[in-house]
Amino acid sequence: MKTGLEPGRWAVFRYDLDCGWPDAMDGASDSAVAVVQDLKDRGRKQGQPFLISPSGRPDVRINAFFSSRKMGSKSPLTWRKYSYSLGLWLNFLTVLGQEWDTATEEDAEYFKEWRITEAANAERVAPSTFRGDLVALRSFYKWAAPRYGVADPVALADDYDLMPHGPRQKDIKWLDPAGWRRWRDLGLRGLDVDGRPDPAFGARNEQRDVAFAEGLYGTGLRLTEWASILVCELPEDDPSRGFSTRWLANACAKRGYGHKYWIPRRTLLEVLSYLEGARARAVRRAQRAGRYERLGRVRLVLDVQREHLVVLEPDGRQTRPAIDAISPVMRRRLFCRTAQGLEPLAVWLNEDGLPRVPHGWQHTFDTANARVDRLGFPGLRVTPHMARHSFCLRWYSIGKLVYEAKLEHLGEAERRDFREQFGDTWDLVATMVGHRNPQTTKEHYLEPFRALDIELLLQHAAGADLPGFLATYLAQHPRVRTDPLRDAG
Numbered sequence: 001m002k003t004g005l006e007p008g009r010w011a012v013f014r015y016d017l018d019c020g021w022p023d024a025m026d027g028a029s030d031s032a033v034a035v036v037q038d039l040k041d042r043g044r045k046q047g048q049p050f051l052i053s054p055s056g057r058p059d060v061r062i063n064a065f066f067s068s069r070k071m072g073s074k075s076p077l078t079w080r081k082y083s084y085s086l087g088l089w090l091n092f093l094t095v096l097g098q099e100w101d102t103a104t105e106e107d108a109e110y111f112k113e114w115r116i117t118e119a120a121n122a123e124r125v126a127p128s129t130f131r132g133d134l135v136a137l138r139s140f141y142k143w144a145a146p147r148y149g150v151a152d153p154v155a156l157a158d159d160y161d162l163m164p165h166g167p168r169q170k171d172i173k174w175l176d177p178a179g180w181r182r183w184r185d186l187g188l189r190g191l192d193v194d195g196r197p198d199p200a201f202g203a204r205n206e207q208r209d210v211a212f213a214e215g216l217y218g219t220g221l222r223l224t225e226w227a228s229i230l231v232c233e234l235p236e237d238d239p240s241r242g243f244s245t246r247w248l249a250n251a252c253a254k255r256g257y258g259h260k261y262w263i264p265r266r267t268l269l270e271v272l273s274y275l276e277g278a279r280a281r282a283v284r285r286a287q288r289a290g291r292y293e294r295l296g297r298v299r300l301v302l303d304v305q306r307e308h309l310v311v312l313e314p315d316g317r318q319t320r321p322a323i324d325a326i327s328p329v330m331r332r333r334l335f336c337r338t339a340q341g342l343e344p345l346a347v348w349l350n351e352d353g354l355p356r357v358p359h360g361w362q363h364t365f366d367t368a369n370a371r372v373d374r375l376g377f378p379g380l381r382v383t384p385h386m387a388r389h390s391f392c393l394r395w396y397s398i399g400k401l402v403y404e405a406k407l408e409h410l411g412e413a414e415r416r417d418f419r420e421q422f423g424d425t426w427d428l429v430a431t432m433v434g435h436r437n438p439q440t441t442k443e444h445y446l447e448p449f450r451a452l453d454i455e456l457l458l459q460h461a462a463g464a465d466l467p468g469f470l471a472t473y474l475a476q477h478p479r480v481r482t483d484p485l486r487d488a489g
Contacts, residue, residue: 010090011052012083047076049083054094061148062086062100062140070143085136088115101150106357108137108153110329117256119325124256175382175390178483180217183382186375187368188213193375193485201371205351209364211267211274212348216384218267220391221248223384227358228252228328230345232304235263237272244268251327258324271347283343286353292335292342301336301345309334328358377484 050063065071066079074082092111093103114121115130137154145152175183185191188209190201203209215226225248235244243262250258263271286292296314303310308320311334326334332355334345346355361384369381 008054008094010054010087010094012049012087013052014047014049014079014083047079049079051083051087051090053090059100061144062090065140065143068143070139081132082136082139085133086140088133089137101144101148103153104151105153105155105359106329106332109357109359110327113251113327113329117251117254118327119250119256174393175386176482177394179380180382180387180390182377182483182485183368183372183380184210184213186377186380187372187382188364203367205278205364207274207278208348209368211270212361212364213387214267214270215263216387217391218264219261220388220395221261222254222388223361224328224358225252225254227348227356227361228331229347230323230331230334231275231347232345233323234271234275234347235268237265237268239265241265247324249324249326251325252331275347279347279349282349282351282353284340287341287343291353292344295335297333298335298342299330299333300342301334331355332357380484 049066050058052058066083071079071082089111090100092114093100093107096107096110098107112130112134115125115133116127118124134154141150141152141154144150185195186193188203188206190198190203190206192198212226215221216223219226228249233246233249235246238244242265244265246261246263248258248261250256253259292298298314300312301309302312302318307324308322309326311319311321313319321330332344332346335342336345337343344353344355348356350356350360365382365384372378372380
């Protein structure tokens with residue numbers, strides 16, 4: 001058996017059942033051989049892993065996983081990968097002061113962020129590598145949860161937010177502005193096909209859900225990014241500005257790449273109305289019930305400064321974390337104290353007043369899609385990422401119109417100089433959605449316009465409103481959804 005226990009950490013070992021025992025061990029040699037033979041009798045195999053806890057003791061439940069029939073047929077390479085991933089997870093939980101048999105979905109989400117995007121982690125990995133970690137943890141908990149009666153923190157491993165994946169071309173679809181409005185009104189606002197409130201709707205979170213969805217469509221942010229915004233990161237309303245420029249924190253952005261984003265005033269007003277309406281009511285209910293006071297590991301924000309927070313930690317320490325470095329999971333633990341009591345800094349809350357985890361929004365969209373299905377429009381289905389796709393398509397269209405209007409009086413050489421200095425439409429959209437490389441935008445998001453001749457675009461769009469033009473031009477595209485009632489009647 002190989003050794004090398006590091007104090008304070010879980011360590012992975014592997015059985016070496018073929019090792020030789022030195023003669024110098026005298027009488028101990030026979031006992032050592034007996035130990036090896038006993039391991040073989042118990043079904044242990046050459047190279048099979050086992051883990052030792054920071055206390056120096058094994059957890060027989062964890063090690064039984066590698067002795068199980070489920071793992072017995074796996075190759076030594078798979079044993080090595082799974083034991084490494086499980087060891088990483090156990091050490092991560094140790095730092096959090098958490099145990100594997102009481103870990104939560106929130107711990108699993110934080111583990112993903114730490115592995116992929118956490119700026120403080122010098123050994124961040126690509127999403128494909130983390131996907132391998134998640135496969136190992138999913139296999140372990142599917143085996144362990146029913147045997148030992150423990151919760152499965154990675155049960156939602158197939159959910160969008162926990163299992164990382166890049167855009168797959170076959171899955172990408174778009175909505176034109178009319179299609180988006182129709183889906184929003186039917187699925188989230190609870191209107192009927194005539195635009196009137198539907199008495200059968202019955203949802204209690206319409207104001208919150210509409211504000212969140214409009215934020216995805218209006219900003220182009222990813223689900224977890226928009227779901228992690230703090231109240232102190234929202235701008236005040238300025239009637240003179242059509243858009244407000246904001247900064248997406250590095251710790252919340254994909255691969256740690258923070259960037260500017262822009263909130264349309266129409267979207268901002270939806271969010272501010274939610275803050276003053278449904279969110280405020282949820283907070284007051286939670287305060288009256290004493291729900292916040294009973295929470296553990298609350299980080300109390302004493303002051304909000306331009307780039308930092310002043311935080312009273314659960315252990316009594318006072319820290320000054322940079323807002324740019326606070327991860328989505330840590331953001332859901334930030335509270336401030338008001339005259340009425342504790343209040344979360346997270347914008348998006350559940351009905352019970354607690355911060356909403358990102359994967360909860362998948363269920364909101366699923367419920368809205370089911371309602372739209374029942375109303376007779378099964379093809380009008382929307383996912384959170386479709387809002388981002390549609391944002392790209394809309395701004396690409398606007399960018400093309402604006403750029404060509406600016407360049408139409410220039411010669412070819414002058415146009416080339418202009419594009420070299422300021423970029424082209426692809427650069428514009430890449431900037432707006434936070435892509436480092438415009439080629440990513442071009443390859444994954446804007447296929448409907450790939451073969452579009454710009455002169456034809458200008459000819460059709462001259463004097464026409466953009467939504468009307470898009471609805472006409474993209475009406476027959478197989479992967480663009482428009483308003484199904486547009487041509488009815």
